[in-house]
Amino acid sequence: xxxxxxxxxxxxxxxxxxxxxxxxxxxxxxxxxxxxxxxxxxxxxxxxxxxxxxxxxxxxxxxxxxxxxxxxxxxxxxxxxxxxxxxxxxxxxxxxxxxxxxxxxxxxxxxxxxxxxxxxxxxxxxxxxxxxxxxxxxxxxxxxxxxxxxxxxxxxxx
Amino acid sequence: xxxxxxxxxxxxxxxxxxxxxxxxxxxxxxxxxxxxxxxxxxxxxxxxxxxxxxxxxxxxxxxxxxxxxxxxxxxxxxxxxxxxxxxxxxxxxxxxxxxxxxxxxxxxxxxxxxxxxxxxxxxxxxxxxxxxxxxxxxxxxxxxxxxxxxxxxxxxxxx
Amino acid sequence: xxxxxxxxxxxxxxxxxxxxxxxxxxxxxxxxxxxxxxxxxxxxxxxxxxxxxxxxxxxxxxxxxxxxxxxxxxxxxxxxxxxxxxxxxxxxxxxxxxxxxxxxxxxxxxxxxxxxxxxxxxxxxxxxxxxxxxxxxxxxxxxxxxxxxxxxxxxxxxxxxxxxxxxxxxxxxxxxxxxxxxxxxxxxxxxxxxxxxxxxxxxxxxxxxxxxxxxxxxxxxxxxxxxxxxxxxxxxxxxxxxxxxxxxxxxxxxxxxxxxxxxxxxxxxxxxxxxxxxxxxxxxxxxxxxxxxxxxxxxxxxxxxxxxxxxxxxxxxxxxxxxxxxxxxxxxxxxxxxxxxxxxxxxxxxxxxxxxxxxxxxxxxxxxxxxxxxxxxxxxxxxxxxxxxxxxxxxxxxxxxxxxxxxxxxxxxxxxxxxxxxxxxxxxxxxxxxxxxxxxx
Numbered sequence: 001x002x003x004x005x006x007x008x009x010x011x012x013x014x015x016x017x018x019x020x021x022x023x024x025x026x027x028x029x030x031x032x033x034x035x036x037x038x039x040x041x042x043x044x045x046x047x048x049x050x051x052x053x054x055x056x057x058x059x060x061x062x063x064x065x066x067x068x069x070x071x072x073x074x075x076x077x078x079x080x081x082x083x084x085x086x087x088x089x090x091x092x093x094x095x096x097x098x099x100x101x102x103x104x105x106x107x108x109x110x111x112x113x114x115x116x117x118x119x120x121x122x123x124x125x126x127x128x129x130x131x132x133x134x135x136x137x138x139x140x141x142x143x144x145x146x147x148x149x150x151x152x153x154x155x156x157x158x
Numbered sequence: 159x160x161x162x163x164x165x166x167x168x169x170x171x172x173x174x175x176x177x178x179x180x181x182x183x184x185x186x187x188x189x190x191x192x193x194x195x196x197x198x199x200x201x202x203x204x205x206x207x208x209x210x211x212x213x214x215x216x217x218x219x220x221x222x223x224x225x226x227x228x229x230x231x232x233x234x235x236x237x238x239x240x241x242x243x244x245x246x247x248x249x250x251x252x253x254x255x256x257x258x259x260x261x262x263x264x265x266x267x268x269x270x271x272x273x274x275x276x277x278x279x280x281x282x283x284x285x286x287x288x289x290x291x292x293x294x295x296x297x298x299x300x301x302x303x304x305x306x307x308x309x310x311x312x313x314x315x316x317x
Numbered sequence: 318x319x320x321x322x323x324x325x326x327x328x329x330x331x332x333x334x335x336x337x338x339x340x341x342x343x344x345x346x347x348x349x350x351x352x353x354x355x356x357x358x359x360x361x362x363x364x365x366x367x368x369x370x371x372x373x374x375x376x377x378x379x380x381x382x383x384x385x386x387x388x389x390x391x392x393x394x395x396x397x398x399x400x401x402x403x404x405x406x407x408x409x410x411x412x413x414x415x416x417x418x419x420x421x422x423x424x425x426x427x428x429x430x431x432x433x434x435x436x437x438x439x440x441x442x443x444x445x446x447x448x449x450x451x452x453x454x455x456x457x458x459x460x461x462x463x464x465x466x467x468x469x470x471x472x473x474x475x476x477x478x479x480x481x482x483x484x485x486x487x488x489x490x491x492x493x494x495x496x497x498x499x500x501x502x503x504x505x506x507x508x509x510x511x512x513x514x515x516x517x518x519x520x521x522x523x524x525x526x527x528x529x530x531x532x533x534x535x536x537x538x539x540x541x542x543x544x545x546x547x548x549x550x551x552x553x554x555x556x557x558x559x560x561x562x563x564x565x566x567x568x569x570x571x572x573x574x575x576x577x578x579x580x581x582x583x584x585x586x587x588x589x590x591x592x593x594x595x596x597x598x599x600x601x602x603x604x605x606x607x608x609x610x611x612x613x614x615x616x617x618x619x620x621x622x623x624x625x626x627x628x629x630x631x632x633x634x635x636x637x638x639x640x641x642x643x644x645x646x647x648x649x650x651x652x653x654x655x656x657x658x659x660x661x662x663x664x665x666x667x668x669x670x671x672x673x674x675x676x677x678x679x680x681x682x683x684x685x686x687x688x689x690x691x692x693x694x695x696x697x698x699x700x701x702x703x704x705x706x707x708x709x710x711x712x713x714x715x716x717x718x719x720x721x722x723x724x725x726x727x728x729x730x731x732x733x734x735x736x737x738x739x740x741x742x743x744x745x746x747x748x749x750x751x752x753x754x755x756x757x758x
Contacts, residue, residue, distance in 0.1 A: 032392035
């Protein structure tokens with residue numbers, strides 16, 4: 001990408017490093033996966049050791065939206081509103097089979113995967129996923145954040 | 159009063175409203191005409207039958223038959239530790255029945271759910287509107303005529 | 318669309334929405350409040366945000382296939398829902414379950430009940446500010462889930478209790494894991510009693526708040542710990558004993574005022590009773606000799622030998638199937654009727670076994686109860702969990718209805734919070750243990 005050189009890539013790496021180890025997540029909890037989220041966040045399978053432990057209970061203060069559990073059609077507008085209230089940069093993790101693809105609920109009531117409503121970065125399958133899987137998904141998201149380049153088009157010469 | 163006499167006592171009290179009684183798998187069932195439902199329910203709630211708890215209120219959709227909907231009520235008597243199931247059939251053209259809100263307070267939400275899922279009307283209900291589905295949802299999902307997988311999204315879905 | 322509260326509200330009051338996505342709303346629950354300062358004049362509750370079409374789905378799945386859907390109803394105590402469904406089907410089919418399976422079922426039910434109460438009180442305490450209680454109780458819950466995981470393979474939604482018995486026998490070393498779980502949970506309960514019982518802040522937030530009278534509770538159809546907190550003795554395990562509860566010794570704790578503090582205390586005492594039940598059942602269950610793994614042969618080898626003679630050694634199965642070998646079947650699954658998956662040794666090595674396997678799973682075959690309807694209920698974490706199944710003789714239920722205990726409990730919440738302050742909603746709602754999967758089905 002033009003405009004990038006050694007300094008900008010170092011800057012990107014530094015910003016990526018800072019962002020990935022200071023994730024503030026907003027747990028949009030609906031269903032059974034919420035129990036595994038509680039396990040992941042608590043002392044046994046601590047999510048805090050990856051820097052993502054502080055739960056922000058307002059989407060305006062969060063940068064990671066954890067959609068945990070089934071999203072029904074009644075809840076879909078709420079999810080979209082919450083997503084739009086978040087400020088860039090923001091990432092979304094679809095936690096659990098119901099958020100990934102509707103899970104076992106293929107009927108009139110459940111949204112068949114939240115990527116029909118909002119863009120998703122990491123999908124964590126499982127019904128419910130084990131806490132180790134959640135942490136694996138979180139690490140993959142951290143890799144993605146590390147590699148995310150900034151927008152350097154303003155530095156393009158001529 | 160003993161269990162064997164219970165059904166006879168109830169039938170003696172409400173001879174016109176009760177159509178039949180069945181006992182299957184240890185459960186007592188009374189089939190009631192829908193016009194007499196309120197009378198039977200108030201009588202059962204009071205002494206000496208003491209069915210103080212309305213455990214459940216639901217509906218079954220028999221699509222093929224003339225009496226399409228069948229309301230099923232489960233009553234429980236705490237003092238006598240006895241259960242009773244009451245059924246009342248409703249025709250397909252006018253599925254309306256009396257509301258039990260005056261007798262048991264949980265009938266409010268239970269009847270709203272039956273209205274939402276089956277489209278059965280309840281006369282005398284203070285606030286009959288959808289409870290589980292959203293405004294703008296057309297149709298009644300648990301009817302046999304509603305397709306299982308027909309989604310009605312509230313916001314546009316990407317594919 | 319104007320909601321009812323918007324139409325009824327006075328023009329000088331404030332309308333506040335505690336929306337469906339809220340940390341204290343246990344998932345998805347919406348309360349719309351009409352406030353004058355902090356005082357609640359009117360409240361309207363909206364549910365249905367987790368309606369997943371359980372009952373309609375069940376009409377399109379076979380009786381065996383819909384078992385995982387029952388797990389996800391009350392998802393903090395999934396084995397109890399499995400049990401309710403399995404026992405309703407057993408009542409309809411008229412089959413008896415072997416003794417060991419009943420004992421294992423009681424063990425799993427009580428482990429589920431303890432984890433249900435732990436989750437409820439942990440969430441309630443955390444929302445009131447006692448974060449330590451939340452962490453302690455989650456730690457105890459991990460030990461309980463370890464026991465469930467060693468036997469059934471999954472921590473939470475297990476589909477372990479099946480129609481006719483249980484899926485597999487208890488794992489080796491289950492006694493140690495049960496002992497660890499009970500000891501750790503007792504330790505945690507002792508700590509929590511010390512932290513919350515006489516804590517002035519907790520008492521101020523829960524004593525006298527959210528109180529309900531006995532008559533109102535019965536009129537609303539309350540059951541379970543919330544009803545028992547008003548002083549009414551009704552426990553399905555005592556009133557209509559199922560499994561082996563009539564032979565076990567346990568008390569049913571009762572409250573007095575029906576307020577939040579009583580609901581908290583009833584749940585704490587019930588956990589102690591459940592731990593005592595777990596110890597009793599663990600004493601009743603006999604130990605089994607472990608299989609000698611070295612002598613086992615592969616299924617293909619068994620088929621080759623079986624052409625000329627019956628193989629003498631046992632057949633090696635996948636480690637996932639540990640506990641569900643053919644020799645365990647008479648103890649864990651009923652022999653009355655073919656309601657369970659045929660043993661894998663037969664399926665892999667004999668033609669008749671393979672055919673019976675297919676006939677169990679194929680659409681149109683499998684479990685086909687006689688025409689009729691049945692209702693059966695068990696004591697869940699929230700109260701009486703009842704299943705009403707209407708069968709028309711085919712392999713799918715014609716109608717399956719769940720009597721959800723927290724549906725009735727939550728229908729009273731508007732009455733309980735009216736006239737109180739906004740801050741009182743949190744302990745009241747937390748002590749009622751709303752579980753979205755059960756409330757909205």
